[in-house]
Amino acid sequence: MKPYTLLLYAMWLFLLCVGGPGRAQAQEDDVRARTSDALAEARRAYRYFVAGQGDSLYVLLTPEMQAALTPEALGGMYAQLEAQFGPLQSEGDWQQVESQGLNVCFRDMTFQRYALRFQAAIDAEGRIAGLFVKPAPRPSSAPVASFDPEKMVEIDTVVVCGRYRLPATLTLPRLADAGWVPCVVLVHGSGPMDRDETIGPNKPFRDLAWLLAERGIATLRYDKRTYVYGEDYVPAGREAGYDAEVVDDALAAIALAQSGLPAVEPGSVYLLGHSLGGMLAPRIALRAAKPLAGVILLAAPARSLEDLLLEQVPYLNSLAPSAEGRRQEAELKRQVANVKQLGTPAFCDTIPLPLGLPRSYWADALACRPVEDAARLECPLLVLQGERDYQVTMQDFGLWRMGLLRHRNAFFKSYPRLNHLMQEGTGKATPDEYLQPAPVPAYVADDLARFVRTGRL
DSSP: OOGGGOOOOSOOOOOOTTOOSSHHHHHHHHHHTTHHHHHHHHHHHHHHHHHTOHHHHHTTBOHHHHHHOOHHHHHHHHHHHHHHHOSEEEEOOOEEEEETTEEEEEEEEEESSOEEEEEEEEOTTSOEEEEEEEEOOOOOOSOOOOOOTTTEEEEEEEEEETTEEEEEEEEEEGGGGGSOEEEEEEEOOSSSOOTTOOBTTBOHHHHHHHHHHHTTOEEEEEOOHHHHHGGGGSOTTOOSSHIIIIIHHHHHHHHHHHHSSTTEEEEEEEEEEETHHHHHHHHHHHHOSSOOSEEEEESOOSSOHHHHHHHHHHHHHHHSOOHHHHHHHHHHHHHHHHHTTTTSTTOOTTSOOGGGOOHHHHHHHHHOOHHHHHHTOOSOEEEEEETTOSSSOHHHHHHHHHHTTTOTTEEEEEETTBOTTSOBOSSSOOGGGGGSOOOOOHHHHHHHHHHHHHSOO
């Protein structure tokens, strides 16, 4: 068996980065309280795995995992690995990240002929919901972005939108001391995200802020409302939707950058939206009180949320096929088909809504027309896309290009080696890459800086 076709020994519970805007916050708080227990459970599972104690490992699994595996299969895994790759030579340190209510614990194992990673995902009840042995990721070759106090300075500020106060960071190049500089406002993807857009050990917004500061450009980044306020992100008298989750706060951040930040040129404020933030960037720009100097769409969906789900879930299930995965996929198709009937007599109130999001959220998602909104903009547009992205694919990139054919100031670029987080790699991306430290490459910042300076690529 070749290394790149290594058997997936168990089902890995993949959760989409397009999860609900507020409900994950309580789950994350609960997971934090169990992190030490989760790591202890992963260590115990690893000891049983290496010792070939399949019976002991089996009882640690969730019922869904137990239905897919046998104690005999679990007990023989390690011996198969040594037979294929040679004796185990070294073991890496344990690492742990939190992802959508799960504690993901892993360590690398270097055998004589190959390096593998043992990974266990622990749920809120302390059970193993995912177990993987797979090739260990190769370290990223991109230089790590670093804060250089001789080139940049960071100032704490706050984005205020009604009763919501969102801690924020203004990153300024040192040359701002001598004059005004352009500023890019960074708008996150979906889910509760901090100002750095932290996912596992990666902080793409922080990377971009520091890289752009080195190139003489300021940035404003802020904690997302769903990160700070959780389920309380919807104002009284309003309904859940894209505006409450993303748009309103982005407009407040733009207004702050255009009128209230030191050294920022008010007429040279740009908007950069990543993922969901990119899809909504045209809506945000159209509603801004003052014109923006330009809009940047980074891995931005051109299609609606429910269509993305129908593409993502089968791909994720294909990485570790299981009967439960097929059942979930069929149920999702049923739910999405029903969502598309919202506002018609054919809609069924008894069918659950996808991702547990409320009806108002799905109504907003169905009504969103990002490409049509972008076509109405008069400012320069830049669309950037990683070709390895499985969450937002080259199909979306093609739709942006087709929809903006007549927009003379629209520019497009795709990167063959980048995924959804702008991480370098080879082959189609998988969620595991998000757990591997890999900074945003400097050439992405070079393209952004060129666009900000010239209005084109």
